[in-house]
Amino acid sequence: MALDTADTRRQVPNAFKDDLIGLVPRLRRYALSLTFDGNEADDLVQLTLLKAWEHRGRFEPGTSLVAWLFTILRNGFINGRRKRSREVPDPDGAHAANLSEPPRQDHTLRLRDLQAAIGRLEPAHREALMLVAVDGLPYEAAASVIGCPSGTVKSRVSRARERLTRELGA
Structure with a gap:
């Protein structure tokens, strides 16, 4: 043709x-x-x-x-x-099965769940958790930013972590 x-x-x-x-x-x-x-x-x-x-x-x-x-x-x-x-010879597909990568969307879904759970925290707990866990501030520095005693920051971070653990089943 x-x-x-x-x-x-x-x-x-x-x-x-x-x-x-x-x-x-x-x-x-x-x-x-x-x-x-x-x-x-x-x-x-x-x-x-x-x-x-x-x-x-x-x-x-x-x-x-x-x-x-x-x-x-x-x-x-x-x-x-x-x-x-x-x-690489792989007639039964065993080698290819070992090379597979876990699906990336699973990680994305877990991240979305974490973001949603953080969003449901009380604002004071969320703020303390973000300053200490995400920004890496020591409790004293976070207390200075928030304007409260460092013991209060420790308590808020602890409660925020407990709630996240319950919600996410981690």
Whole structure:
């Protein structure tokens, strides 16, 4: 279909198309000599034909089409082998199962739950907790900011932590 469409537009000379199709048996024979596997050889020939068709404008008329196609086929074979050498065999999927990452949305949901629980704290408890636990102020400095004794800050932070622990089940 693609050959016929290109042919009607006169983008591809008939000789190129006919030569390409005529060389399929030789390409397959060469691919079999490299792969020793019929299915892999067929895939390699198909890849070669696709690349040759895609880059048909690079082919220089008057040069050897066979050599050009064999070079494409050989490079495809070598690139495939390189790719396979970096792959880890995992027929039963056990290795892939060990590489999985826990879903990130679970962390996001827990964070939203924490934010909501903090929002439900009494304002005085929330303020003390944020100053001490989030901003890292010592109790005395937080007491100075709030304007109350440090014992009151300790009590508010403790109550806020207890409530969060109850609500979040931590």
